[in-house]
Amino acid sequence: MIGLVDANNFYVSCERVFDPALEGKPVGVMSNNDGCVIARSAEMKAMEIAMGTPAYQLEGLRRRGVIHLLSSNYELYGDMSARLAQLLRDACPEVAPYSIDEMFIYLDGFSDAQCQAIGAALRRRIRRHLGLPVCVGLAPTHTLAKLANHVAKKQPHYEGVCLLHGESATTQVLLKQLAVSDVWGVGRRLAERLAVSGIRTAWDLRESDPKQLRKRFSVVLARTALELRGTPCLEMNAVEQPRQRIMTSRSFGQSTGVKEELHAALRRHAQRSAEKLRQQGSLARAVMLFLNTNRHRKDQPQLSPSAMIPLDAPTDDNRVILEAVREGLEQMYRPGFTFMKAGVMLLDLVDAQQYQLSLLRPTTKAHPHLMKTIDAINQKMGQGTLRFGMTDADAPWQLRCAHRSNRYTTCWDELMEAGTHPGAIAAARARREQQRLAGGKRVAKTRANGLSHHGN
Template sequence: MIGLIDCNNFYVSCERVFQPRLEGRPVGVMSNNDGCVIARSSELKALGVEMGTPAFELQQWHDQGHIQLLSSNYELYGDMSARVRNVLEEFSAGVEPYSIDEMFVHFDGFESAGIDALARTLHRRVRQFTGIPVCVGVAPTHTLGKLANRAAKKLPEYAGVCVMQADSTATRHILAGTAVSDVWGIGHRLAEKLALQNIHTAWDLRHSDPHAMRRRFSVTLERTVRELQGTPCLELNDEHRPRDRIMTSRSFGRLTGELGELREAIRQHAQRGAEKLRQQASQARAVLVFLKTNRHRPDLPQYAPSVVVELPEPSDDTRPILAAAQQGLEAIYRRGYRFMKAGVMLLDLVDTNRQQLSLLDSPERAEQRDRDHQLMATLDTLNERMGKGTVRLGVPRQNAAWQLRCAHRSPRWTTQWQELRQVKA
């Protein structure tokens, strides 16, 4: 059996753990640079606020105290997600993170008769140990687990926990009441095509011919049908599998055309990309640098350049990667433009442990490579122990244009010593 644990209104719930005054109030969390609403409490949804609503349209409600708008606090959300996962790992055979607020849990080796009690224990313990409310759906496959979790969230009779067997009256009721477009992996266009085949619900899809679905549509749909029938066919991507490329970028808090500020932004992105390289034991052969103006500002000149700079040899060392990124920036920068975004992408990655060395490599070069590796390992260790950015190349200016605008961000209660909750006697 496979369980899906879904954190309810996760970003808002994280904020409420440390700010109980927000309980019962309409709360929205905004995107980078406080642009639009990306997370809503149930109370805010009830007011008719849609996902993606521009924040400026809600500013009057916020100023009048009718709603609460908060800047995104991803450092807090990431840490709370890790805490939820730690709780789940104590009660399961394995955890597969699907997103920051959804995790699949394996119940291999557990007796079927005890699964319901275990699911309810998870439901209770996650809230008890982290303060985050969750819904739990358990079923024989990932796809059925998704539907079980949906039922746990939307149907009051399940009270947040739904254990779905492959063949049961409850399963039939849930599938028959689920539109085919709400099945995991079925988009609206595919749902329209399935409707022409008289397939309107998840129950209809379950009773279709898997081979016919493969011939008519795709092998992916065939797997979905088999999953609905109770046969596991899906494997989630391994979170530890090395990525083929690494992108680090971010929109600026305000437009800027100053080369110095762009250098700072590129420096931050290049350093972060190099850290990610070392975390997955990879090396890059090339560095791509890009800039973007705001295409939604037709009153300003537009320019969106990019360039690829090849490294002399594959590397995960921050210094040559940073030098290549700065070289790329100098090549594409033009005066007279105001940029809203910059980024660095590390390309053509190779496994560090399988790097092909030159036959002409000297002992001195090998020793230097070992020293470089030790230096980067020391840098990463210090940043891990003392906090991200403790040791870095270059010091960014305060309030630079490239830094995020987050006027309403709550403190990072769990990851920054200087922002710990204070209790007055």
């Protein structure tokens, strides 16, 4: 049985762990320059505030306290993701991260009832240890596990854990309710083409002839139909989710602990990911990297470090992405470990065309005609005649990360403060400052036991 553990509204949920006052309120997380909304709580979705809504349009609501808008805190989200992966690794025989907040687990040899019990236990454990709400989808194939997770999220009576079989009455009822666009790997455009052929629901796709699907659409779609029947035939990374995340990961031919070799592997994966990114016409806002040691080698020390690097502006530029890879490797590399797998994930994708319609939004995508025109005008009329919108350093909307929460789990200066009296907090801060000056990091480390310093 394959399980998919997926956090609910991940970025917002990470924020709520450290600021419970945000619970039950409409909360949004903004992109790197506080430009637009990239994550929404259920309450904000209910207000019909769309993904990608520019933050300035919501300024009124924010000021009146109707909604809470936070700057993205990628360091916190990356670290919470690493903790989620670690918790699952401690509990399950095999874990494969699929995105920052989605992890596949492989539960072979367990009965349905056992799998459901494991799912429910993991859900409770993640809530208790990390404070994150997750849902678990269980099924014999990746595609069905993904759908089961979707159902677990949408239908409260499943209590966060849904198990689907290829051939059950429940599966039939559910697949008939689900649009074909809800199926893993079926994007909007493909869904439109399928609708023309009368394939509108997940059930329609399941009942279609795989040979015909292969001929008229693609091998992957034919396999997707088989997966909906419960026949496993797609690997985790065979299906890309357009406009969400792009991942390239591979096991090494030979495991290595040499930094330069790891860097070379990560560079290769990064360039492959960037290529896919440009093919689908997207820009990425963040890069996540990870390394795994071989968990079957019990004689070797184990480590699965990861690093999350936010990009200053959405980009599809290899140079920017490779620089992030270099920085990420610096953060996560530890000598003395032999790694057997590396992966590069591009996250929080945005449609390049739509994004570039706005001059005010910075991107590092090369835009040759625009650049040439601006340069020509400035040469003729004097430097600075034409500028991009964001040059006024004092403009309040330029403040990046103006509403960022603390990096509670990765930054000594930004740990959670205990106590409510302002005097007590000030005293604690002064004490910590003293400790740091005295080189007393070790003291802080012992106190923060359990908040292991990850990725540095």
